[in-house]
Amino acid sequence: MLSKELRKEAIRSFKEQKPEAGIYAVRSTVNGLIWVGASKNLAATKNSCWFQMRNRSHRASSLQQEWDAHGEAAFDYEILERLEKDVHALEIDDQLKSKKSLWAAQLKAQQLL
DSSP states (O other), rough: OOHHHHHHHHHHHHHHHOOOOEEEEEEEETOOOOOEEESSSSHHHHHHHHHHHTTTOSHHHHHHHHHHHHHHGEEEEEEEOOTTTTTTTTTHHHHHHHHHHHHHHHHOOOOOO
């Protein structure tokens, strides 16, 4: 068991971590359909997306329909690109939007909101 000091230091260190922003893809292994999205926290996005689909509440109806038809095993999550860590906070949204459009066009994919 960790001492109180080590535990406090581990918690402080975890809280100071800056989440990675970037572009991701959800792929259907059954029919090759791809959905591309952008996130300010790539580490949490897969869990959020899978949770929504398991609960039949994902905003992308085409993705939800495929999930309902084929199940969780038929989908992969892939990080396509990470933003540089030194991007100014005011530029993040614009960069994510433009990069998401570029990736969607390149992969002939649908864009997630």
